[in-house]
Amino acid sequence: MDGKIKMPNYGFKVVIPDEGSLTNAGFGKVAHVPVIFDSQPGYSRLPSRFLIDRALGNWDPRWRGVRLNPQPPSRVSMRNFGYWLCNALEWAEVRGIELMTADYATVLIARYQEEMLKGIWSSRGEPLAAETVNARVQIALEFQMWASDKGHRDPVMIPTSMHSYAAGSHKSSKSHEVKIVETRKGKVKVNKRLLTFPKDQEIKEWRDRIYAEPGVGETHGLMVDHILNTAIRREELACWRVDTLPLKPSDWKIINPSQPEEMQQIALEIQYGTKGREFYIDEFGDKVGPQGTIHVPLWLAKRIHAYRNRERLLALKHVTKGVRDLAKSRRKIDLSVHLYLNPKTGKRYTGAQIYEIWTKVDGPVHWSPHLGRDWWACQYLWQKMQEHAALTEQLWSITKSDVNHPLIRALRDTVQTVIQLEIKPQLRHVSSHTTEIYLQWLFNQLRVPLNLTRQWQEENDITEDAV
Template sequence: MIDYGFKVVFPEPQFLKEAGFGKVARLPFIFDGEPGYARLPNQFLIDKGLGYWDPKWRGAKRNPLPPTRQSMKDYAYWLANALEWAKKRGGIDLMTADYTDVLINRYQDEMLKGIWSLNNTPLAPETINPRAQIALEYQMWAADKGLREPFLVPTVTSIYVAGSHNNSKSHEVKSVESRKGKVKVNKRTLVFPSDEQIAAWRMRVYAKPIVGKTEGLIADVILSTAIRREEASCWRVDTLPLDPKEWKIVNPDQPEEFQSVIVTVKYGAKGKEYAIDEHGDKLGPEGTIHVPIWLARRIDEYRNNDRLLALKPALRQGKTAEAQRRILKQMVHLFINPKTGKRYTGDQIYRFWTEANGPDHWSPHLGRDWWACTYLWERMKQHTELIQQVLKVPNMQKNNHPMLLALRDTVQTVIQLEIRPQLRHASAATSEIYLQWLFNQLRVPLNQTRRWAEMGVDESTEEERA
């Protein structure tokens, strides 16, 4: 029989519900190379997906908030990769394999060296660590179920200082335990395309026939609010209140160009999965974001005009006026593809974003980071005198000069109280890359001549920059 390898499959949820398997209707499954149902790997995925087992409680009690659908999809693909590797390496049995000798010294090592990769190139730590982790959890689950001998996982405890959600100068010492043998992940360094490259990419998106106006608006919403692509996909017609009189403008006394509307986001939000609604959208942690009022008006204009035209292909499916009304009632999402009459999915947003001949590595996620750094840069323009003093400090990155510390505190306050709530980062550490980005800009003031000039900052002398 042909060796198909291990594959992840996604059954039709309605079929499983009608067959009496509603609890697992949204879980992925793994088929082996026979092809056949991989019994033990799938039982592990079921227990994990339903909250019956997790690495923290080890089955002692049920996890009230099991992994999200996206997380379970990732777990299934990572586990299938580990199972495939084990099979290709002479039939290694993950149920009995040793953590150090097999998972670390062989599986992880082959990924690091590029031996176990599609193009024979070393894989990134962000790819390697989750694969090794899920293989380890599969072993831990097997031990807890009595399917293999118990074993100890070597761990290391790290201490770190966490910032407060509400105050950048309030800190708390925390500890975290992690397994030994993880590949060290280098801190992400942000590098963005030039403003000219982004502008040209945006014009190409808008220039696409039929769909350009809609997809351009989606791109503008992401770049102007820093929402995730899945949140853009799940954005409802009434996420921004239908009546402009009900818009909550947080700063009505400001000039209109600076005004913003508060909007609540929960559908498709990253984090815990509280429920799946009747339209298949995840209900995640609820958060509020600021939407520039000029963008709110564009959204309002789109839903009252172009969106109604985009719905025509879907409405044609209804043969009577009543059938069309039912279809229209089901179309709750804001962004509709005018070619199909259907909503945009997160994958479709990623596809049009990356296929518009954009700069290298330009993605919706990097668009979120771009918003954060652009906002930070604009806010720092209000502190030009402080920045000017910092630029005059010799070897500013190598000392604790009061001016440098004052700038750092100012930046951290903006990040924690303004940028982080908009991005809805769970961890303060995630937002630290923006602080590093700003100081990377300050490291090379010679390359920032035009920007400093725009901010009214005098250039320092050659001796001061030494």
């Protein structure tokens, strides 16, 4: 050997820049934007420029650069755009195609899309999901549109068609209205997701195993209960501050004080780690997004309050370990603003770590924090349907499925009202497609008993007291 190391060719790749270094160098506005390098390797100028224009709102597929997009994509979206475009660029290079000028119908659809659907262009050799295929083709098409608007290629011709769908609306008496949208032809049809959940006993046993983990079980168990009973996202849980729930119980805003205590709810405002527009990244590394109001059961709020006055204080000892100066110790404690801290290290949890907590124990198949949000929504929906028992009883008299049957239409309107006015504000993002998924679940799962984690906790408490 001549002593030289032959570097493997990884093709196109996305590079996430060091924000701190770029900001200090005076490039703070673009410090968070992914960069694409080609297989030479070298800086891929036009694709990277496209990502910068998308990130800054200088160009988007709706306004085409005519006006500034007031809500540019979030950091997470920009990373996804970078990886999707990188995939399309690499495919084009391997196939000897110029992506920027490739024909939509004969190349992007008939070749790139088709190879992904057949598993030819797939790291595992398996067909890719429709959502993945559509996203990659779409970003490749947007890159072409941007290039056209910037004068790098001829105008792009995109065949489209018109479609109608039912969207939630506060203006309609039925809480929804029909809207018409223009979509591009050639998109892969996404099959309606059939929403199914593990059996109650399976979820209970999974939850018990999390609580049983030595040293961390109480903290991890409370975290999964937090998701299951409020439907917050794992990133929102990771960003939950120690004072998101007011420190004094006397400051808690109970929205239904006339109800029995076990039914009372507290209204809270959250904005850290929320989905949607990114306003900025705060000094603790959290995304500050759209503010939303969520409801937390009073019994869960009491458990959170007990945690921060007991287990969390013990975890904080790791933060001040070895620090003798009282002022420095207090400063370290003040910088630990997040509620949930690892009992073994005193460090905050990330969204990825919360996913690992959820999935690392032997749990039900396909059970995830995101599905936990759907589980909450369906359990809440079923509970509200108990108030319409007469209507659900009559549904059993229908001998065949008929979407225009008066009873089905009445149930659909009732469900959409509950979703629009009660479930959607808690989830803070429910599409018309999700509405249909919940409606289908209700038809499939009528008569399923409601079981929330508080009941399981009470059962465990009784067992422990007996021992």
